[in-house]
Amino acid sequence: PRPRAPRRYGARLAAAAAVGAVALSMFWGWSLYGKVEQASYRTAIGDLTTVPLADGSRATLSSDSRIEVALSRAQRRVELRQGEAFFDVAKDPGRPFAVEAGGRRVVAVGTHFSVRRDGGDLRVVVTEGTVRLESEPIDGHRQPTTLLPAGSIALAGPNGVLVRSVSVDEAERVVDWRNGYLVFRDTPLAAAAAEFNRYNARKLVIGDTAAGELRVGGNFRWSNAEVFVGLLEQAMPVRAERLQDRIVLHSR
Numbered sequence: 021p022r023p024r025a026p027r028r029y030g031a032r033l034a035a036a037a038a039v040g041a042v043a044l045s046m047f048w049g050w051s052l053y054g055k056v057e058q059a060s061y062r063t064a065i066g067d068l069t070t071v072p073l074a075d076g077s078r079a080t081l082s083s084d085s086r087i088e089v090a091l092s093r094a095q096r097r098v099e100l101r102q103g104e105a106f107f108d109v110a111k112d113p114g115r116p117f118a119v120e121a122g123g124r125r126v127v128a129v130g131t132h133f134s135v136r137r138d139g140g141d142l143r144v145v146v147t148e149g150t151v152r153l154e155s156e157p158i159d160g161h162r163q164p165t166t167l168l169p170a171g172s173i174a175l176a177g178p179n180g181v182l183v184r185s186v187s188v189d190e191a192e193r194v195v196d197w198r199n200g201y202l203v204f205r206d207t208p209l210a211a212a213a214a215e216f217n218r219y220n221a222r223k224l225v226i227g228d229t230a231a232g233e234l235r236v237g238g239n240f241r242w243s244n245a246e247v248f249v250g251l252l253e254q255a256m257p258v259r260a261e262r263l264q265d266r267i268v269l270h271s272r
Contacts, residue, residue, distance in 0.1 A: 076110030104136035
């Protein structure tokens with residue numbers, strides 16, 4: 021009879037090749053799954069920019085803003101380091117889109133929303149879909165999760181989360197800075213001046229308490245603070261002191 025050793029050797033060789041192919045496939049799949057694409061984006065004062073992300077989402081950065089992006093096959097993570105950004109998130113149920121800022125996470129699957137940092141405070145505006153607002157534990161105690169449907173404006177600070185429900189149209193107006201406008205509705209002049217200052221190097225300064233408490237309303241181009249000041253002088257008891265680097269608003 022013929023010896024069978026060569027046949028057994030061939031079988032072992034084929035088995036070893038199959039194991040090697042599986043191992044290589046697993047390694048290749050793991051390397052793709054674990055690969056992280058990182059990028060950083062920022063804007064200067066008075067600039068806006070929309071950046072396409074690798075997952076098909078888009079981020080629109082407001083003036084003087086910065087984000088750090090890390091995308092992989094396992095997760096989508098964005099850190100808002102400063103300012104404000106509006107996110108148009110590509111739908112991917114298996115890979116939620118998380119925006120982290122100041123100890124909080126805003127998580128979505130596929131929706132439209134903005135996140136803004138003001139010191140230790142956070143504002144989230146949802147214009148489409150639903151997002152989940154999560155907070156880090158405080159003194160070891162887990163904090164409640166807040167669900168925010170379209171038309172939600174959430175303000176998160178040291179004392180918790182306050183949610184205001186408005187129409188989707190009104191929520192869109194809150195983030196109309198993307199189109200170059202600031203929208204005020206019975207807004208204290210001090211708050212309106214602070215909004216203009218986010219977009220302009222020449223600052224509006226409130227000269228006295230009475231001036232800061234005046235109420236203003238309307239839609240204004242954030243790029244033209246001088247027109248806003250001129251309208252104040254015409255319609256309200258306001259006197260503007262124009263200096264090279266600032267405009268001081270006094271009551272009269």
